[in-house]
Amino acid sequence: MTYRGRFAPSPTGQLHFGSLVAAVGSWLCARHAGGQWLVRVEDIDPPREVPGAAAGILATLAAFGLVADEPPLFQSTRLAAYDAAFEQLRAAGRVFPCSCSRSELAAGGGIHRDGQCLAAAHADRVPAWRLRVPDVEVTFDDALQGPQHENLRETVGDFVIRRADGFYSYQLACVVDDAFQQITEVVRGQDLLESTARQIWLRGCLGLPAVRYRHLPLVLDAQGNKLSKTAHAWPIDPAEPTPALRRALAFLRQPLPDTVIGVGGLLAHALAGFDPAVMPHCSGNSVA
Ligand code: GLU
DSSP states (O other): OOOEEEEOOOSSSOOBHHHHHHHHHHHHHHHHTTOEEEEEEOOOOGGGOOTTHHHHHHHHHHHTTOOOSSOOEEGGGOHHHHHHHHHHHHHTTOEEEEOOOHHHHHTTTTOBOSSSOSOTTOTTSOOEEEEOOOSOEEEEEETTTEEEEEEHHHHTBSEEEEOTTSOBOHHHHHHHHHHHTTOSEEEEEGGGHHHHHHHHHHHHHHTOOOOEEEEEOOEEOTTSOBOOGGGTOOBOOTTSOHHHHHHHHHHTTOOOOSSOOOHHHHHHHHHHTOOGGGSOSSOEEOOO
């Protein structure tokens, strides 16, 4: 099967250095495997979206020479597919409507583990829909972080797949679209490692094919905090992409040429010497 990888930004802000590392890492893995690299805009959460961010992210990727093999997939165009997946889960009795408030959930440490709503009396509240999570261990072998195991009932419990405001959760949309786009390996930041067991379980419930995972370490700022879009962290300059690309490749411990060359040359040089085995495992500071 052909390798298919993807970069899946949420348009909640401009691309920052941490997301550039994820984009470059997923691009290198896909190109190294002789496969395809896709971009998916995860615009399924309008309240958190920043106007113009999607176009800005796509323009920035282009400025960095990260060219996808297919037009970008916008999740906002995929609602019918999420409806169908939701109906499949509902028909199989795997989901239940839940109107529990935060305070009602607080009794269980904020975790819902009962497979049914405890607040059946709130007929006036629009419910969220939760997936029933049994007491089983989900295990997987991350290509970079090694063997992982998680008992979802302990960590997250019955988790929301459709919110009370009607929007589908990131977990559902991600799983449906990784299958739709025939992704074979997900390369993304380590902050999403904690979503992986949920996605594997949900994928199984929907009967969708498995994918491999490679979670890249996070770039931390000088205080040891994760760079995040909302923290205005290290904006990258599409007008002058070379320094940030050099730094992203250095963070991924990939070869850099001594000569001064543009983004196309830098990517070609990195790809020629690319070795996924030398990518770092642990999050850390970026060495410029
Ligand atoms: N849209 C998610 C984010 O920007 C990433 C999703 C993924 O790579 O699975 O954090």
